Amino acid sequence: MASFSASTRAVESVTIVDLSGDLDAHTSVQLERAIQELIQNQRYNLIMNFSKLNYISSAGLGVFMAFIDEVRSKGGDIKFSNMPEKIYQIFDLLGFPMLYEIYSDEKEAIEKFKASAAP
């Protein structure tokens, strides 16, 4: 069975979700629950760190589509970081960089959130 985990860390107002393993039609439910819980806890500045993600299918991509409007309507965002090349290729193939910001390092994504929060 595919192993997948989504664990969260808070860095001030930003929450980093560390994804690891395989994100497919079976495991995407776990990510959906994790993001839902963050939104319920009013955590809207989200960074998905893909460094340990081994695999993604369209079911995983659908999870990000499901929450992007809700998070942005609360002034937050879902940003992506540390994508292995093979994962980036799938996002790029479908044009996801049109809708989502993708950073090579999570620190850059954190800085981006801080900059947009600054008066």
Added chain:
Amino acid sequence: MSDKIRATLTIQSRTGELERARQFVREAALKFGFPPSEAEKIVLATDEACTNVICHGYNSDPTHKIHIAIETNGKSFAVMIDDEGKSYDLRKHVTPDMKKYFEERHRGGLGIKLIRLLVDEIEYAAHGSHNRLTLTKHLPNSDA
């Protein structure tokens, strides 16, 4: 079944079986000679096709079976996915324009688009209650 078939795997129609299907195709594709990045394309296409069969063909009923067979001819690598669920010819599916897709904030419906982008040939045949989808990918730098 033809004697060209190199390997077969049968999975139950539930998403928890997808990993087994991926591992089966991945191992065969690497052994066949695809570089890892190309092997992952046929792996993902197979995953998307099996997911469609599980969720739509069998309506998420886990009691059915999906048969996966791999056939190679030297230059091309074919994955045949057989099921007895609701038939759907994905070659007739209208895939979304991604600009509009993002503007309208759709979710889902990208599996078939991915399959089309990832493999070189798609064949589909339905005979009675039996459906067969064949996804073929050629070795890079091959004229086949």
